[in-house]
Amino acid sequence: QLQESGPGLVKPSETLSLTCTVSGGSISSSSYYWGWIRQPPGKGLEWIGTMSYSGTNYKNVSLKSRVTISVHTSKMQFSLQLTSVTAADTAVYYCARTVEYSMSRSDFEIWGQGMMVTVSS
Amino acid sequence: QSALTQPASVSGSPGQSITISCTGTSSDVGNYNFVSWYQQHPGKAPKLLIYDVNNRPSGVSHRFSGSKSGNTASLTISVLQAEDEADYYCSSNTLDVFGTGTKVTVL
Numbered sequence: 001q002l003q004e005s006g007p008g009l010v011k012p013s014e015t016l017s018l019t020c021t022v023s024g025g026s027i028s029s030s031s032y033y034w035g036w037i038r039q040p041p042g043k044g045l046e047w048i049g050t051m052s053y054s055g056t057n058y059k060n061v062s063l064k065s066r067v068t069i070s071v072h073t074s075k076m077q078f079s080l081q082l083t084s085v086t087a088a089d090t091a092v093y094y095c096a097r098t099v100e101y102s103m104s105r106s107d108f109e110i111w112g113q114g115m116m117v118t119v120s121s
Numbered sequence: 122q123s124a125l126t127q128p129a130s131v132s133g134s135p136g137q138s139i140t141i142s143c144t145g146t147s148s149d150v151g152n153y154n155f156v157s158w159y160q161q162h163p164g165k166a167p168k169l170l171i172y173d174v175n176n177r178p179s180g181v182s183h184r185f186s187g188s189k190s191g192n193t194a195s196l197t198i199s200v201l202q203a204e205d206e207a208d209y210y211c212s213s214n215t216l217d218v219f220g221t222g223t224k225v226t227v228l
Contacts, residue, residue: 037167037219045159045167045210045219060217094166099178104155104214107172114166 001025002095002112010089010119016082020095020112021075028053028073033098033105036069036080038091039114046091050098050105051078058105085119092116125150125211125220132226133201141223143194143211151192155214158187158196162207170209171196203227 006018020034027034035050049059051069059067068081082089093115096108126144133139143156150156154174159167169178171187174194184199194213198205206227211220 044222045161045212047212047217047219050217058217099169099172103173104153104157106155106212106214106217107157107169108159108167109169109172109178111166111168 001110002097004093004095004112004115006115006117008115008117010085010117011121012086012119013084016080016085016089016117016119018080018093018095018115018117019077020079021077022097023076025097027071027076027078030054031100033102034069034071034078035096035098035105035108037094037096037108038089039094040088040091047106048080048082048093087119090117090119124218125213127209127211127220127223129221130224130226132228133198134228135201135203137201138197138199139201139225141196141198141209141211141225143196143220145192145194145213147192149213150189150194153213154189156187156189156194157212157214158185158194159210159212159219160205160207161210167210198225201227 001024003021010016036048066083071078095112097110099109158171161167170185175187209223
């Protein structure tokens with residue numbers, strides 16, 4: 001139901017741009033939150049940010065200045081932009097959707113398959 | 122943001138029960154009932170097992186249960202099966218972080 005897409009290779013200092021396409025449901029439903037999570041090779045999960053149906057963003061403090069999450073309702077997509085990337089941003093990037101009527105905004109029930117993004121010149 | 126602390130590894134034999142802890146502080150785990158647990162097999166996306174401390178999404182086995190005491194949340198896996206061998210992560214929305222992760226080994 002969720003599918004990430006975008007470049008698998010990004011050069012240092014450039015902007016990483018990923019899109020998550022939603023199928024089988026409405027991205028404009030007020031019942032859910034939509035989020036981005038990443039996982040560097042061999043390491044744990046790191047929350048990047050979460051977006052409400054109205055576009056309100058909640059971001060990881062450590063990434064906040066570099067992260068933009070946007071919704072494109074007509075295309076049933078939401079996107080992630082991460083600026084000024086370095087090798088430390090190399091990771092598998094997941095998009096995800098919370099449970100219905102989530103209270104916490106962090107209970108991600110539906111996940112994309114993940115997309116490996118490498119930052120290298 | 123401080124990560125939630127989990128044991129690096131936990132092991133058990135088939136049929137046994139194991140418990141994974143997730144320790145936060147009185148500002149997060151101890152003060153809110155917003156703890157989630159995820160299971161991740163190698164090369165796969167995480168799977169939500171528990172949310173809001175002890176709620177199971179539809180389709181998740183009743184062998185998985187969650188609880189909380191003070192600043193520590195716990196995930197219990199009963200009747201351990203070979204397929205339960207995976208990495209497990211907790212999360213708390215108050216920190217918007219994931220735990221350090223626990224590798225479960227079925228002996």
